[in-house]
Amino acid sequence: MAAFIGLFRRDLRLALRQGGDAGLVLGFFVLAVVLFPLGVGPEPAVLQRIGAGIVWVAALLAALLSLDRLFEADYHDGGLDLLALSSLPLEFAVLAKCAAHWVATGLPLALISPSLALLVGLDPAEIVILALSLLIGTPALSLIGSVAAALTLGARRQGIVLSILVLPLYIPPLVFGAGAVEASVAGMDARAYLLILAALSLAALAFCPWASAAALRQALE
Amino acid sequence: MINWLANPARFTRISTRTLPWCGWGAVVVIAAGLYWSLMLAPPDYQQGDTVRIMFIHVPAAWMALNVYLLVAVASAVALVWRHPLAEIAARAAAPIGAGFTLICLATGSLWGRPMWGAWWVWDARLTSVLILFFLYLGYMALVNAFDDPSRGGKAGSVLALVGVVNLPIIKFSVDWWNTLHQPASVMRLGGPKIDTSMLVPLLIMAAGFLLLFLALLLLRMRTILNERKAMALRLNAETPSSRAPRAAMVATHPGAE
Numbered sequence: 001m002a003a004f005i006g007l008f009r010r011d012l013r014l015a016l017r018q019g020g021d022a023g024l025v026l027g028f029f030v031l032a033v034v035l036f037p038l039g040v041g042p043e044p045a046v047l048q049r050i051g052a053g054i055v056w057v058a059a060l061l062a063a064l065l066s067l068d069r070l071f072e073a074d075y076h077d078g079g080l081d082l083l084a085l086s087s088l089p090l091e092f093a094v095l096a097k098c099a100a101h102w103v104a105t106g107l108p109l110a111l112i113s114p115s116l117a118l119l120v121g122l123d124p125a126e127i128v129i130l131a132l133s134l135l136i137g138t139p140a141l142s143l144i145g146s147v148a149a150a151l152t153l154g155a156r157r158q159g160i161v162l163s164i165l166v167l168p169l170y171i172p173p174l175v176f177g178a179g180a181v182e183a184s185v186a187g188m189d190a191r192a193y194l195l196i197l198a199a200l201s202l203a204a205l206a207f208c209p210w211a212s213a214a215a216l217r218q219a220l221e
Numbered sequence: 222m223i224n225w226l227a228n229p230a231r232f233t234r235i236s237t238r239t240l241p242w243c244g245w246g247a248v249v250v251i252a253a254g255l256y257w258s259l260m261l262a263p264p265d266y267q268q269g270d271t272v273r274i275m276f277i278h279v280p281a282a283w284m285a286l287n288v289y290l291l292v293a294v295a296s297a298v299a300l301v302w303r304h305p306l307a308e309i310a311a312r313a314a315a316p317i318g319a320g321f322t323l324i325c326l327a328t329g330s331l332w333g334r335p336m337w338g339a340w341w342v343w344d345a346r347l348t349s350v351l352i353l354f355f356l357y358l359g360y361m362a363l364v365n366a367f368d369d370p371s372r373g374g375k376a377g378s379v380l381a382l383v384g385v386v387n388l389p390i391i392k393f394s395v396d397w398w399n400t401l402h403q404p405a406s407v408m409r410l411g412g413p414k415i416d417t418s419m420l421v422p423l424l425i426m427a428a429g430f431l432l433l434f435l436a437l438l439l440l441r442m443r444t445i446l447n448e449r450k451a452m453a454l455r456l457n458a459e460t461p462s463s464r465a466p467r468a469a470m471v472a473t474h475p476g477a478e
């Protein structure tokens with residue numbers, strides 16, 4: 001457990017300090033959301049209709065951009081070999097890294113999403129649902145992304161292969177996350193969507209560390 | 222059985238004998254199936270002749286799903302038993318499966334335009350099949366993304382197994398969600414709901430597609446085996462002049478190789 005917490009704190013510290021990647025991801029998120037009103041026009045009705053989808057798609061892309069940080073540096077400097085040899089099972093090491101990744105990207109995205117939701121004209125009730133859906137759904141993004149990040153370690157054109165692998169797998173959280181806000185815009189109860197989103201995150205929590213660890217093991221062979 | 226088939230030379234011998242049967246069988250059966258489904262089968266009482274698209278669409282969809290299942294099972298066998306041919310089978314099957322998925326999507330779109338009034342709708346069945354297509358593309362991209370083919374094969378195997386979660390979603394999407402796509406009418410409890418005059422050509426087409434898949438799979442597997450053989454020969458047959466400087470380099474830098 002000490003090793004788990006130690007790894008979590010180390011990754012978090014690296015993400016927050018080293019060149020401020022976490023801040024860059026947030027900046028990308030804000031910019032991507034701001035681009036849409038400029039592209040589709042500023043009519044409040046249109047923006048309110050597609051606002052949740054915009055914020056969710058921007059969150060997906062921001063999460064995708066930060067995935068290479070998960071294992072890439074440790075793979076190149078040999079830290080990953082040491083992690084694989086340590087007494088901490090590799091599955092737990094993956095879990096610690098995903099947790100740190102989520103705290104450094106998913107959590108801040110969810111926390112600043114209310115201010116972005118104002119930019120696209122969502123109502124207060126929908127803003128709460130949007131922030132809640134991001135809070136529940138972004139762990140799934142970090143966990144699913146870890147599988148793809150581990151699989152593409154050492155690949156040629158890693159960035160593009162990574163996005164081809166991970167974006168189709170991000171579709172379910174996107175559908176139910178944006179669907180929750182849309183349901184609340186339409187005056188329906190968003191609870192069912194949020195519950196399915198929570199189920200997706202929990203399933204990813206149970207399943208993805210195994211897959212990522214398997215991928216890491218064959219990358220280190 | 223698994224070990225008996227693991228010998229590439231034995232596989233080549235067997236496939237040389239079975240490949241023509243599969244290939245010509247596919248030609249004959251698909252020709253018969255096309256004639257039956259396009260000429261003999263009756264037009265639908267609602268859809269008219271548009272129903273004939275179904276005779277290609279449905280077998281392609283079956284193949285798209287089952288080929289992915291084969292890729293996943295072969296990947297599991299390759300990961301667990303390090304079976305040399307299983308990895309090659311998965312790698313060879315994926316592009317064929319992607320082709321069947323594309324046929325399924327394209328014919329579905331052609332059918333949807335006159336029937337639903339739209340080339341594409343975002344219902345659960347269509348979306349999940351589109352995800353299947355992207356999974357195939359991702360698998361192919363990943364397998365070819367490494368300089369070391371065995372590393373690509375293993376990474377692809379893990380990905381193929383992760384992607385299996387999509388198969389039940391595709392299969393049951395028409396039951397779980399209220400889709401525009403019609404629910405299953407052949408593979409259902411209580412027997413097929415489709416009339417025999419249409420079921421027979423449909424099953425013939427399915428058999429033809431299966432034979433076509435087997436022929437293409439064997440052909441591609443043999444090609445990959447030959448490629449590997451050629452690569453090994455090329456590595457072994459370095460000319461003496463090129464070997465000498467490398468040997469000298471290894472002698473002066475013992476860690477260089």
